[in-house]
Amino acid sequence: MALRTRRRRLPISAPTGVGVFAMGRRAHRTHLAILLAVLAACGAGREEGRVRPASRIVSLSPAVTELLFAIGAGNRVVGRTTWCDYPPDVRQVPSVGDGLHPDLEAVAAARPDLVVLYRSPLNETAADQLARLGIATLVLSQDRLEDLGRAARILGRVTDRRHAGDSVAGAIAQALAAPAPALGIRLALIAWDNPPMVIGGGSYLDQLATLAGAQNVFHDLGSADVVSLETIAARDPDVIAVLSDRAAVGPPAFARRPPWQVIRAVRERRFITLTGSLFGRPSPRAPAAVAALRRLLEAAR
Amino acid sequence: MKWVALGLVAAGALALAVVLGPTHVPWSALASSDIIRSLRLPRAILAFLVGGALGLSGAALQALVRNPLADPLLLGLSGGAGLGAVLAIALHLAGVWALPLAAFAGALAAMALVYRLGLAGDAEPDPRVLILAGVAVGAFTGALTTAIVSVASAAELRNAFLWLWGGLSGASWEAVLVVVVYLPLPALALLAAARPLDLLALGEEPARYLGADVLSLKRRVYVAASLLTAVAVAVSGVIGFVGLIVPHAMRRVYGHQHRALLPAAFLGGGVLLVLADTVARVAIAPRELPVGIVTALIGVPLFALLVRRWTMT
Numbered sequence: 001m002a003l004r005t006r007r008r009r010l011p012i013s014a015p016t017g018v019g020v021f022a023m024g025r026r027a028h029r030t031h032l033a034i035l036l037a038v039l040a041a042c043g044a045g046r047e048e049g050r051v052r053p054a055s056r057i058v059s060l061s062p063a064v065t066e067l068l069f070a071i072g073a074g075n076r077v078v079g080r081t082t083w084c085d086y087p088p089d090v091r092q093v094p095s096v097g098d099g100l101h102p103d104l105e106a107v108a109a110a111r112p113d114l115v116v117l118y119r120s121p122l123n124e125t126a127a128d129q130l131a132r133l134g135i136a137t138l139v140l141s142q143d144r145l146e147d148l149g150r151a152a153r154i155l156g157r158v159t160d161r162r163h164a165g166d167s168v169a170g171a172i173a174q175a176l177a178a179p180a181p182a183l184g185i186r187l188a189l190i191a192w193d194n195p196p197m198v199i200g201g202g203s204y205l206d207q208l209a210t211l212a213g214a215q216n217v218f219h220d221l222g223s224a225d226v227v228s229l230e231t232i233a234a235r236d237p238d239v240i241a242v243l244s245d246r247a248a249v250g251p252p253a254f255a256r257r258p259p260w261q262v263i264r265a266v267r268e269r270r271f272i273t274l275t276g277s278l279f280g281r282p283s284p285r286a287p288a289a290v291a292a293l294r295r296l297l298e299a300a301r
Numbered sequence: 302m303k304w305v306a307l308g309l310v311a312a313g314a315l316a317l318a319v320v321l322g323p324t325h326v327p328w329s330a331l332a333s334s335d336i337i338r339s340l341r342l343p344r345a346i347l348a349f350l351v352g353g354a355l356g357l358s359g360a361a362l363q364a365l366v367r368n369p370l371a372d373p374l375l376l377g378l379s380g381g382a383g384l385g386a387v388l389a390i391a392l393h394l395a396g397v398w399a400l401p402l403a404a405f406a407g408a409l410a411a412m413a414l415v416y417r418l419g420l421a422g423d424a425e426p427d428p429r430v431l432i433l434a435g436v437a438v439g440a441f442t443g444a445l446t447t448a449i450v451s452v453a454s455a456a457e458l459r460n461a462f463l464w465l466w467g468g469l470s471g472a473s474w475e476a477v478l479v480v481v482v483y484l485p486l487p488a489l490a491l492l493a494a495a496r497p498l499d500l501l502a503l504g505e506e507p508a509r510y511l512g513a514d515v516l517s518l519k520r521r522v523y524v525a526a527s528l529l530t531a532v533a534v535a536v537s538g539v540i541g542f543v544g545l546i547v548p549h550a551m552r553r554v555y556g557h558q559h560r561a562l563l564p565a566a567f568l569g570g571g572v573l574l575v576l577a578d579t580v581a582r583v584a585i586a587p588r589e590l591p592v593g594i595v596t597a598l599i600g601v602p603l604f605a606l607l608v609r610r611w612t613m614t
Contacts, residue, residue, distance in 0.1 A: 234325075
């Protein structure tokens with residue numbers, strides 16, 4: 001008897017990467033709903049039936065928006081960020097801001113029963129504030145593909161589309177488990193040109209590069225670090241990937257600047273452009289992003 | 302002898318900046334290396350010229366406003382220049398050559414505003430109020446710069462950090478050429494004003510009695526210091542405290558006479574910024590620090606020390 005009670009309580013320990021913010025003292029009912037949501041997310045099957053699936057969701061990250069549409073819960077999204085551009089249907093959902101500094105009034109005005117945010121210090125503060133307004137929130141890490149699989153499962157549970165969520169998570173796990181054979185291409189991912197900022201290990205793009213069979217020459221650095229040009233020259237990448245909002249025609253403007261000519265890949269004009277929507281964020285389209293990157297790399301070789 | 306020493310220190314600092322870097326360049330390859338020729342060398346020279354411009358500008362401003370705490374950054378000039386440059390880029394007005402002029406306009410406007418605030422009802426500006434006004438205008442221009450960078454679409458402006466903290470990562474021979482073209486005129490104008498600046502140190506009234514044309518002198522020095530600051534900001538963003546530290550250090554060795562102090566401040570400023578930039582490049586290699594952070598780390602404690610000494614007398 002005692003053992004059974006303990007067993008039921010065990011799943012309360014939240015999995016890493018999931019944060020639930022409903023700590024306001026006045027929002028007791030939300031507390032309960034969220035607690036149940038967590039339990040459901042953790043696999044506490046017996047409580048699940050009592051949780052009402054979220055029906056009005058505000059997504060404050062493009063990756064979550066894509067996930068919600070991918071698991072067939074797109075019709076419940078009542079608010080999105082200005083960055084959410086995929087799938088195309090999402091354009092019909094009203095935007096509640098850029099999601100970087102959540103506009104709490106716009107979010108609340110959409111009358112959501114669940115707000116999903118990505119994990120960042122700013123968003124955790126916002127989630128606290130939303131919880132105080134009595135709005136349930138879910139804060140999900142989504143920096144890497146593993147995080148996204150986990151997010152897909154959790155979103156599947158809170159929207160009562162468990163199987164769809166698990167299958168999206170499964171597809172992501174499959175992509176992760178099967179990296180393409182190595183191309184022998186050393187890649188540098190450049191986010192800004194002045195000062196030169198490169199994307200290092202621990203980032204989603206670094207992961208994509210590995211999955212596509214390339215090797216990020218700045219794998220040992222943080223997800224975005226300022227380096228000097230001579231460091232890039234010394235690491236001597238074969239190809240330089242540039243991040244851009246829209247598809248670029250030809251090499252970036254900095255490729256013409258004299259100091260950059262010390263880098264072999266710049267002299268040889270070996271650039272590939274990664275556009276924001278497909279490459280800028282981990283998404284259920286990751287397998288397509290890997291394939292597209294692989295094609296770009298093969299063409300640049 | 303003192304000048305030979307300073308020359309040697311300058312040569313040593315430049316050599317150090319060329320030899321040291323995040324990547325290893327073997328001695329035998331020093332002359333032929335691309336990294337040396339098109340990255341380290343122009344960057345070291347640019348750092349030297351920018352530091353020199355800021356040191357010289359600081360020394361002249363300290364004499365002009367008779368305040369040992371004067372510096373292009375603290376007087377709001379650098380902030381104004383940064384705002385001018387950022388505004389010009391945001392409006393797609395400026396190329397490499399026009400950028401110093403836009404920064405110049407910004408610096409002049411900031412200086413006029415600071416001077417206006419510094420007057421505070423009197424005929425002659427109060428040196429203390431002037432610094433307060435400079436800091437206020439500096440903060441205001443910093444806020445405007447950040448706001449413009451946040452809303453502008455120009456790709457060059459994506460990094461407010463570069464403008465607010467300064468950095469020489471954009472160094473190229475072209476940038477060196479821009480400075481070489483713009484620098485001599487205001488530098489020579491200041492050197493020519495060395496003698497009247499000595500008189501001005503006695504106060505505006507005494508200087509006038511001793512035959513200095515105070516009004517025209519002040520105008521000339523303001524314009525020249527603003528242009529020097531503007532050129533520095535246009536190629537490297539807002540780098541603070543070089544103009545504060547260097548004149549004080551140089552006064553100890555070369556005395557208070559501006560004929561010696563001004564060239565010493567130029568050379569000393571160059572040395573300081575070359576060394577600070579070397580630290581910025583290698584301290585956390587392969588990553589890089591903004592050089593303005595290095596100069597602020599040295600400059601702010603010194604500023605505190607100077608404030609203390611100044612308020613105690």
